[in-house]
Amino acid sequence: MASKIEVPTKTVAAATSATLSNEEILRYSRHLIMPEVGMEGQLKLKQAKVLCIGTGGLGAPLGLYLAAAGVGRIGLIDFDVVDFTNLQRQVLFGSGDVGKPKIEAAASRLRDLNPDIRIDTLETRLTRENALGILKDYDLIVDGTDNFPTRYLVNDACVLLGKPYVYGSIFRFEGQITVFAEPDGPCYRCLYPEPPPPGLVPSCAEGGVLGVLPGIVGTIQAMETLKLIIGKGQPLVGRLLLFDALAMKFRELKLRKNPECPACGEHRTITHLIDYAEFCGIRGEEAEAPVTSVPEMTPKELKARLDRGDDIYVLDVREPHEYQICNIGGHLIPLGELPLRAAELDSSQEIVAHCRSGKRSAEAVEFLRKAGFRKLWNLKGGILAWSDEVDPSVPKY
Amino acid sequence: MGVKVIIPTPLRAYAGKQESVEVQGATVGEALTALTAKFGDLKKHLYTEDGRLRSFVNVYVNDEDIRFLQKDQTGLREGDTISIIPSIAGGA
Numbered sequence: 001m002a003s004k005i006e007v008p009t010k011t012v013a014a015a016t017s018a019t020l021s022n023e024e025i026l027r028y029s030r031h032l033i034m035p036e037v038g039m040e041g042q043l044k045l046k047q048a049k050v051l052c053i054g055t056g057g058l059g060a061p062l063g064l065y066l067a068a069a070g071v072g073r074i075g076l077i078d079f080d081v082v083d084f085t086n087l088q089r090q091v092l093f094g095s096g097d098v099g100k101p102k103i104e105a106a107a108s109r110l111r112d113l114n115p116d117i118r119i120d121t122l123e124t125r126l127t128r129e130n131a132l133g134i135l136k137d138y139d140l141i142v143d144g145t146d147n148f149p150t151r152y153l154v155n156d157a158c159v160l161l162g163k164p165y166v167y168g169s170i171f172r173f174e175g176q177i178t179v180f181a182e183p184d185g186p187c188y189r190c191l192y193p194e195p196p197p198p199g200l201v202p203s204c205a206e207g208g209v210l211g212v213l214p215g216i217v218g219t220i221q222a223m224e225t226l227k228l229i230i231g232k233g234q235p236l237v238g239r240l241l242l243f244d245a246l247a248m249k250f251r252e253l254k255l256r257k258n259p260e261c262p263a264c265g266e267h268r269t270i271t272h273l274i275d276y277a278e279f280c281g282i283r284g285e286e287a288e289a290p291v292t293s294v295p296e297m298t299p300k301e302l303k304a305r306l307d308r309g310d311d312i313y314v315l316d317v318r319e320p321h322e323y324q325i326c327n328i329g330g331h332l333i334p335l336g337e338l339p340l341r342a343a344e345l346d347s348s349q350e351i352v353a354h355c356r357s358g359k360r361s362a363e364a365v366e367f368l369r370k371a372g373f374r375k376l377w378n379l380k381g382g383i384l385a386w387s388d389e390v391d392p393s394v395p396k397y
Numbered sequence: 398m399g400v401k402v403i404i405p406t407p408l409r410a411y412a413g414k415q416e417s418v419e420v421q422g423a424t425v426g427e428a429l430t431a432l433t434a435k436f437g438d439l440k441k442h443l444y445t446e447d448g449r450l451r452s453f454v455n456v457y458v459n460d461e462d463i464r465f466l467q468k469d470q471t472g473l474r475e476g477d478t479i480s481i482i483p484s485i486a487g488g489a
Contacts (some may be wrong), residue, residue: 080489089489137462146489171485174406192484194452209487217488242482244406245418253460336410338406 010363020046024116028070041230041348042070048229051075051135053126053154054144055106057214058168058221060092062144065222067117069112071229074110075138077122080103088212126150128273131157140228142166142221148195149276155188156270159263162226164167168221172207175217175243178236178255180226182264185237190258190265195280213245294362296371297352297377299386300318315353318383322356326395328386338367347373354379354386356397400428402479411438425458426469430480443481453484 020042022029031037031045052062055078066074069368082090082097082105092103094205103123110119122134135141135157143166145151151169154221160164164181169190180187218239227233240253262269316323316330323332333341335355345351351373353361358381365378379386387394401419404412412418413436420435422428426433429450433440443454456463457480463471473479 016453055489058488144488146487148484148486151486168488169485172406172487174485176482176485191455192453195486196451196453196484197406207487239484242480251480253457253482254462256462256465258464387485 010085018043018047023068024195027114027116029065031069036232037230039139039159040231044229044231045070045226046072048140049073049091049138050140050142050225050229051077051138052142052144053077053150054088055090055092055102055365056080056144056145056146057089057170057209057211059106059144060090060220061215061218062142062225063092063106063110064220065219066225067114067119069222069226070114071225073120073138075120075122076103076106076110077126077134078106079123080127089209089214091215096218115165126153128276128288131164131273132161135161135163138163140164142225143168144218144221149267149280151188152195152279153273153276155377156273159187159259159270166221166224166228168215168217170213171218173213173245174212175220175245177215177220177224177241177243178239179228179239181228181235184257186257187261187264189263189270190261191240191255191257193261197281210245216245217243233322262266294365294378295376298380299388299390302352302377302379303387303390311349313349313351315345315351315361317353317355317361322397325397326383326387328354328356328383328391328394335364338364342368342371345373348374350375352377354377354382356382357383357384398423398473398475398477400473400475400477400479402428402432405481406482407483407485408439408442411442412436418430420482421471422467424467424473425456425463425471425479428446428473429469455482456480457482 020039022164025032028042032039040173050066050071052059052074055063055076063074063076080102080292082093082100082102083100086093087095092106092109103121109120131153141154141158141163143151143154155165159182162182164179168175168177223239224236228235238255240255242251242253259265262341314330316327316332317335317338319334320332353364355361358378361382362378365376368376384396385395387396399419399421399451401417403417404415418432420428420431428483441471444446445449445451458466458471458473458477
């Protein structure tokens with residue numbers, strides 16, 4: 001099912017971009033000496049316009065390798081600011097960039113790598129209002145995002161505009177990569193017509209990720225992007241590449257176009273961009289969040305009562321490996337084990353539950369309340385707030 | 398038919414932390430029923446309350462999506478591999 005993807009690389013090119021300077025010939029010599037690339041391929045790269053959505057885990061290797069390869073125009077879109085915890089995997093940034101807008105740090109790094117190319121910076125969130133206008137200026141769209149609403153937004157925009165979409169996603173130690181390209185290939189909705197309910201699949205912040213994983217997946221996306229531009233090799237259209245980093249195995253599954261796909265099928269019902277937060281159930285979830293109805297105790301209050309000698313049972317519902325990072329001497333019963341081990345708790349005692357930030361412990365309190373416990377408190381802000389407000393020697397993570 | 402079901406990372410916690418599980422079944426439906434009988438917690442992650450496979454979970458027999466075969470009636474042969482592929486979105 002090999003399909004020819006037409007990536008329009010003939011733009012209204014100025015005389016300068018239709019040739020390579022001597023300096024460019026030297027810079028890209030390792031491309032030029034391969035017949036698969038040659039002058040023709042390098043000129044296609046120079047004339048190509050690629051939009052990279054996100055400059056984080058996936059966006060970092062993507063941006064670096066596209067810039068290194070001489071893609072003539074790279075659009076970067078990201079509204080976020082560099083955070084200290086990003087440095088474990090977002091290799092575009094350095095320690096000195098913490099606190100800066102990601103787009104600024106990314107553009108600076110890429111321009112240093114390759115001053116000859118054009119980097120467009122869009123410090124904005126991609127929305128249904130601006131997506132079509134932004135995407136239409138590029139030949140190819142590459143996904144470096146980290147959430148479902150944006151992925152569906154990008155997919156629908158790409159289908160409406162007829163742009164190929166290089167998809168990559170990760171979770172903990174696994175990755176998925178494919179190329180969605182009309183007219184022959186499937187789109188994201190052919191693969192997954194609907195997203196999971198919010199909260200079911202944790203983000204990298206919540207679930208963790210081995211830093212190098214997005215490096216591998218993002219680099220594969222860069223490879224596919226370059227192949228599409230120069231028109232060589234077999235792209236991942238109609239093929240879902242699965243990567244299991246722990247087993248170090250790649251597997252491939254067939255991706256078929258769904259004739260009933262609402263976006264790219266025979267009877268398309270998606271004719272404009274929709275409210276993706278609503279589609280992904282996020283608005284609904286926010287309206288129903290029960291967290292505020294759980295009784296809370298602040299870290300300062302807990303500290304005062306413990307110092308006073310009150311008989312309080314501090315219940316830590318985190319995982320054992322988190323307990324090893326830091327703890328406040330609580331009794332560890334991971335949230336998942338609470339249903340089986342609730343009998344270890346004494347309902348006549350006051351119980352203050354805590355986790356890292358207060359979310360899991362709120363669920364624990366809600367569970368115990370339904371199980372008949374009455375003297376319950378959720379530690380507001382979790383162990384992070386304890387570190388901020390009571391004992392800064394407790395490390396944050 | 399003895400088949401191997403590959404459990405994706407997000408669901409391994411509900412399958413005794415195993416990467417793959419051997420089950421018996423003549424069809425995909427039977428094999429997945431055997432799987433959720435063995436690991437009760439998996440059921441709500443794979444199926445809705447009215448017994449349909451969740452739309453963000455794809456099931457493959459070898460390298461073919463069952464939606465393009467006979468869905469849960471897809472027949473199995475000895476040694477086939479069933480892959481459960483849920484939707485993931487990380488990237489930052």
